[in-house]
Structure formats: C-alpha cells, structure tokens
C-alpha cells in the first residue's frame with residue numbers, strides 16, 4: 001500500500017436525453033417559464049466585430065440530421081480575447097460580448113444557427129498563434145458524453161495552415177471537417193458548419 | 209437573446225472569486241474516460257448511430273479550453289430554483305415534495321463557486337412538459353419541470369421540486385427509466401462542461417436501466433445515486449436528497465509550461 005492521493009473522481013456523464021430542450025432552451029421548445037433565456041444570439045448592438053451567421057446540421061451515422069441536438073459555442077471576441085480572468089492576453093475586452101451561446105437543432109429540419117461575430121486569433125501553447133476559431137460542444141439523445149470540437153474559417157487559409165491544432169490531425173483530409181465555408185446571403189455573411197457524428201467525413205472531435 | 213453580461217470583473221474583483229484562476233499556467237486533468245460511458249454503448253440503441261467511431265484527438269489545453277462563460281445573479285429569476293412554484297398556476301404540483309441540494313466541487317475538492325447548475329425532470333407521474341413526450345401519464349398543469357441556480361461561494365446549490373416518476377421509453381419493448389433529474393453544470397472552463405443525471409436511493413429500476421448501464425464503472429454509477437438526507441429535510445413539509453457533483457480538477461503546473469505568450 002501507499003499513501004492515498006485523495007483526488008475525487010469526476011461525476012460520470014449521462015446523455016442529455018430527448019427532452020434537453022425543456023431544461024436548457026425552454027423558450028425554443030415553446031415553453032415560457034424563465035424571464036431570461038440563454039439563446040443563439042451572442043451579439044448586441046454595440047458588440048465589436050464582423051457580424052456572422054453560423055448554420056449547419058448535426059448528422060448521424062445514417063446520414064440523417066439529428067433533430068434534437070443541443071449545441072453550445074464559446075469564443076474569443078473580435079480582438080482575440082476571451083471574457084474570462086484566465087485570459088491575460090493584451091487584446092481588449094468587449095463589454096458587449098460574453099462569447100457564449102446555446103441553441104437547439106430545428107425539430108423539423110435539424111438546422112441550427114448562431115448569430116455572432118468572427119473572433120480574432122488567440123495565442124496557443126508555446127506562443128504559437130491559433131487561427132480564429134469557435135469552440136463547439138454538442139449533446140443529444142444517444143450522445144453519452146458531450147462532444148468537443150472547433151470550427152475554423154475558410155477565408156483564413158494561411159492562418160489555418162499554421163494552426164497548431166489543425167496540424168495535429170494526422171490525416172490531412174480530415175482537417176477540412178473543422179473548416180466552415182464562407183458565403184454571402186442577402187448581404188449577410190454565413191458560415192456553414194455541418195457536424196458529422198459518424199462515418200464518411202466524420203468530424204474530428206477532441207479529447208481535452 | 210442573451211441579456212448582455214457585465215464586463216468581466218477587474219483583477220481585484222477576480223481575486224475575490226477563487227474559481228477564476230489569476231495565474232497563467234492552468235489546465236485541467238485528463239478526463240478519466242473509464243469513469244464515463246463510451247460513445248458507442250449498444251445497450252442504449254440510440255448511441256449506435258450517434259457515436260463517433262474514430263479516435264478522439266488528444267489536445268493539451270490552451271486558452272480556448274481553460275476559459276468559459278461566467279453567469280451573474282442578474283440572469284437568474286427568484287423562483288428559478290423552486291420547481292414547486294415556478295410554474296404553479298393555482299396550486300402546488302402533485303407529488304412528493306423534495307429538496308435537492310449538494311456541492312459542486314472539483315477533483316481536488318476545491319469548490320466551484322458562482323457556477324450555473326441547470327436541471328430538468330418529468331413530473332410526479334413520469335411525464336415531461338415536452339411536445340415529443342407522448343406517454344399516457346398526465347401533464348400536471350402546475351408543474352413546468354425545469355429550473356436553475358448559481359452555486360454560492362462554497363459551491364453549494366439547492367432547489368425544491370417534486371420527486372419525478374419513472375417512465376417508459378422505446379429502447380427495448382419494456383424499458384423504463386428510473387426516477388431521475390437531469391443536470392447541466394459549467395465550472396470555470398469550457399472543458400469542464402458536464403451533463404448528467406441524478407438517481408434516487410433505493411430505486412430498483414436503476415440496475416436494469418440501459419442508460420445507467422452505459423457507465424462501465426460500478427462506483428461511478430453509485431456516485432450518481434443521491435441518498436436521502438433526512439437531516440436536510442423540513443419536518444412535516446419536505447424530504448431532502450443530497451447530490452454532489454465533481455468536475456474535472458485543475459492543475460497549476462509546478463514548472464513553467466505556459467499556455468500563452470509573454
């Protein structure tokens with residue numbers, strides 16, 4: 001025997017189940033209970049940065065959109081700084097931007113959307129710059145433990161090629177699963193980011 | 209839409225919030241996946257087509273992982289942690305009145321103060337207020353079934369509700385969920401994000417539940433089962449159950465290995 005280290009063990013994950021909406025996005029499930037709801041619009045009138053829409057679907061191993069998925073995003077502001085005390089980078093905080101949002105897939109189409117701004121680049125480990133990216137977390141019925149991934153931007157090709165995380169992906173063909181395609185629609189910038197849970201084109205998920 | 213958060217507290221204020229690390233070199237312990245269900249757990253059929261099959265990419269923490277959203281009391285309503293009252297129309301909901309309380313802490317036993325805990329559940333008959341729930345048990349007009357709370361400075365949370373009922377679901381022909389409450393917890397970094405379910409001491413459905421049994425480790429299952437806490441009950445009024453939630457621990461590296469430049 002040795003001395004006991006005495007750490008606790010992390011509580012086990014369980015699926016969010018089919019009714020996650022009533023708990024986390026009741027207003028999107030047609031259920032009016034909270035005065036203040038957490039939603040998919042991260043920007044206010046005074047938020048700095050380029051306005052973007054992110055949209056896509058979570059697709060299961062049979063190719064069908066997951067219509068009951070819940071997604072959260074977490075991102076730096078336009079200056080590349082997270083609204084959190086652990087971020088001591090030089091960029092300016094934006095008082096009108098928390099950088100976090102939550103939404104559910106549309107029950108009929110499986111489409112999700114976020115209204116946000118394009119983040120700035122953030123310094124990574126060993127002082128290597130990370131390309132602008134948005135952190136995603138996905139839960140749903142049938143997902144036993146939340147899935148972490150990142151969305152990068154198709155118009156940041158040079159930064160993406162130098163990104164320390166994308167470069168960790170051994171099969172170069174899989175790096176594209178993390179890059180959202182930029183397009184314009186009615187004067188708005190739209191990035192399309194589908195998340196494939198399984199099979200051909202399976203999104204790269206992280207163990208972090 | 210989100211109400212806009214306050215600007216992030218200055219350093220003096222962050223010093224009063226110990227969960228906001230005022231140091232550069234922090235990262236979270238590797239997640240012990242032996243304590244969690246695997247993505248692919250065929251006894252839970254829905255996981256079969258929704259489970260990634262390729263290896264997860266191991267990633268050391270950067271600022272993107274150790275930071276996460278902060279929530280304020282101004283975002284939470286006064287009745288948000290009282291499911292007996294937060295949707296009641298003309299009387300209290302039907303069911304056993306219970307308090308659920310506990311502490312959110314990390315693997316180092318360090319409390320997680322001021323963190324958001326959200327919960328949702330079926331009513332006493334086992335029916336959710338959700339359009340996809342078609343179980344024949346009745347909706348309770350006085351019960352919504354969701355709530356939320358911020359932990360206090362020592363990581364404690366509590367809420368009042370009625371004990372949820374078990375309900376059938378389509379996995380096997382005769383599958384039933386044990387009574388449970390769903391929990392969502394944040395912590396201080398986005399990689400601590402956790403969704404889980406709390407079960408009740410003594411429920412015979414726990415051991416035959418395909419969702420419970422996605423967890424490979426028996427002690428990890430037991431840590432999801434809340435004991436009756438008779439001392440915390442309100443005599444002649446409400447019983448209590450205790451449910452502590454452990455988030456990943458944070459390492460402050462002993463030697464230089466900084467996450468960011470400068």
Ligand SMILES: [Fe+2]
Pocket residue numbers: 017019330385388390
């Ligand atoms: Fe449930």
